Amino acid sequence: MEGAKSASDSVDVLLVGGGIVSATLGAMIQRVHPEWSLTVFERLDEVALESSNGWNNAGTGHAALCELNYTPEAADGSVNISKAIAINGQFLTTKTFWGSLVTEGAMREPSTFINNTAHMAFVRGDANQKFLRERFRLMSEHPFFHDMEHSEDYGQIEQWSPLLIEGRPAGEKIAATYAPSGTDVDFGAVTRQLFEDFVARGGALELKHEVTDIERNADGSWNVTVKNLRDGATRVVRTKVLMLGAGGYTLKLLRKAGVPEVKGYGLFPVSGTFLSTENPAVTAKHQTKVYGKAAEGAPPMSMPHLDARIIDGQRTALFGPFAGLVPKFLKEGSVLDLFQSLRTDNVLPIATAGLENLGLTKVLAQDLLANQAKRIEALHDFAPTAVSDDWRLFTAGQRAQIIKPSSGTKGTLQFGTEVITSANGTIAGVLGASPGASTAVPIALDILRSSFKDEWERWENELRSVIPMLGTDVASDPHRALELEAEADTKLGLPKRG
Template sequence: MTSSATTAGAPTGADVDVVLIGGGIMSATLGTLLQQLEPSWSIRIYERLDDVAQESSNPWNNAGTGHAALCELNYTPERKDGSIDISKAVAINEQFEISRELWQHLLATGRIKDDSFLSNTPHMTFVRGEKNVDYLRRRYETLRVHPLFRDLEYSTDRATVGRWAPLLTTERDADEPIAATRATSGTDVDFGNLTRQLVDGLLANGAELNLQHEVKSLKRTKDGRWRLRVKDRSWNARNRTSTVTAKFVFVGAGGGALPLLQSAGIPEIKGFGGFPISGEFLRTDNPELVAQHQAKVYGKADVGAPPMSVPHLDTRVVDGKTYLMFGPYAGFSPKYLKKGKYLGLITSLRANNVTSMLGAGLKNLDLTQYLVGQLMAAPETKFQALQQFMPTAHPKDWEKLTAGQRVQVIKRDADGKGVLQFGTEIVTGAEGSIAGLLGASPGASTAASAMVDLLERCFPWRFTKWRAELASVMPSLDGVPADASTIDATPVPETPYLHADGVLDAAVYDSQADSRI
């Protein structure tokens, strides 16, 4: 982001319609939608680092996969009777299609300049051993009858798999059973590139961006707005701390979302905790290797491994250059952000979430054992995981990268105890003036769907009007069910503007116009 795209810090007492905390893909997507729906609303973005897309949206801090469930096995679990549950895969595929439709609209209307963030990259699943081969066959047979997956291919033939991805079969034991599926419609997404283009579009249409500005706390005012205390982190700042008052606040700060929502004091965040998981990848730009692999190839996670640790060998296109990346290797850091404080986990503890955190820990001892095993593993042992995918891999060709922090959601279950959730969760205040996003995968790939869901919860009195315009931009919104396993299905909160049957009370609505956007 160029310096001309940033604005000075907001003066004390300045009022704005919408504040977006965090300069990542979620804030950029929500801001873009709001600016299209309500172009007269003022929008201000606060980002604590010196550019946008530097945490989870940075291309080297995530896998860059357009998650469409074409290759990710954790989205197609096996039931006890041996059948394959594809409901989550279907929902994620539909949600990614909504994102694709939004991006296409923004390209057609000039809101983003080009599609350099999107590369056609086949998605593959690769497994070894008779048991896994049998599972992949049953998964393929279940998925292929669904229209969204009709182009999926399956093979156990070594020559065919070798044509799809030569590095998987070269010098592999000829007696080892293998199988693979391939979807040529897959993509690689540079979410850093996309985020920058979205933010540039926001700025060109009147939004403000404040880099090196960190929101430290939020407090509800008597008139229903939010007062944000903002710290200017730039080295030459004249006024280190300022305040801004906003009518609506979105906390899209990745791992930093939980403590900010806690500072807001909304009851809906009580009981929530977060478990940070770090990770490492191996990367190569060796032209000879890159030329032999044009695919994202996902395998099967080890027993006890979290879904985000599913091994994969990916083609990555970043800033126009092609790389291969393998991982992730799990790690641990108490930070909630990669460029955050080491006390992130400790300072998030509250009396209302300690029980949830402890309960989740006791229920996930296998995860703890897995993380400890990964941390203690020798480099040679870790490299063997790559060689299981690519038998000819040699350490001299690969360098290590530290991935972004992923903070897995911990929440209370029906028994009031803690449960670790692998997915994303939208948390909204009861009155709809504040919302935040917690969690990780599939995350960025379903940003459009998640932010539409947020709009419906936070602005129910306006959403009826917005719905037609949103559907014209993203036709797949009509008839696409919410995925309760990845997005919180809390009902739209009651508001004083709606009767119990959902009909708008115009008199009450008009009488409260001053306290509402």
């Protein structure tokens, strides 16, 4: 039976969700207002158990070095690299923040969360060779990608990643790019270390506590009802600012709060499974992250990739993703999540978005019907000698992609993240996924700009001491951005770029 509701208490800032976004926001706020009271509520019994967990994401430090969906190809064969430049700049910002925290002692030895791992793009066939050549030509001319290499030669590609070539029939049309400055990141370790520092600085972290209701007060503050899942007791916490980093449950909480900015929004849940191996004979031959091209008509989230990983100190290799259809918005969510999210204002946007994304439906159907033999067959495109007995299937994270209202009653499925902030800035939330954790620092900065408009100018100056990239226009001054990246890489123990 639910316990009695306790008397109200009050905090300056309340954060919901024990993932990397809340951890990053908490770290930033504590550095500009160390006297403020901050509380984080997480419904599970540990932090970083959902999308931030090392086993629930690809671990790629997303810098657009290998992800082909960030460089779309037009019908005339032209390639647009503008998004790749922006994504790379965002990750540079993230690295400068982490580097500063390592210097402070707020984060531990860098190899516990970030390691140099080359990023490769790998394609097959004449048309894809042509695409990759043009992509490389454009990217290698930009300072961010000056050390990228390109090859269509078996011998060179084998040097970069032996597993890609071993057992491959001679004469196949293949091509690859190689970016030696890529990284593998254990975002779960990042999140846990940030929260350890958060608590050490006086922040309150309440595990097994779930937010059940949100009401706005006349003065613009919020009353947040939270339930202790251990004993059923509930209490109301009053907060000036409410920040929601609750993954797939963020939209539900924004709706509870009556935020008009999410009218018409819906979510589409997609789960992912991966093949994994820790066989040293395999992992020794594959120490790169290799991304391929999504099938014709398939969404970018279905890009196949073979990743060298270090999770909790263990070297492994993962291949996937294989999509699954589970109606949950969180891995530890409810099978009723999708049904309970339906509203009169979002039913039509969700339905029309589904009709306009039949490619995703096809991918889901194929992956759901695939057995181990089919999955190994897909893996053979990347590793021709892969043996089924070496690879086990596991379920990775659950993603809730945004369905955003567009014209009339139509909805658009969005593959990315979006920050929703109320008009007065007192409540904000993060929706969506990918590149997600890699852009937690820019996402947090966007939230702070919107929620603390009156203080932002002072905050920006103070935060620059821990985020040196802040205020740098990476588009107009890429060389300065690279200088700051070099300083961060030294702090993070990453090799100097060539």
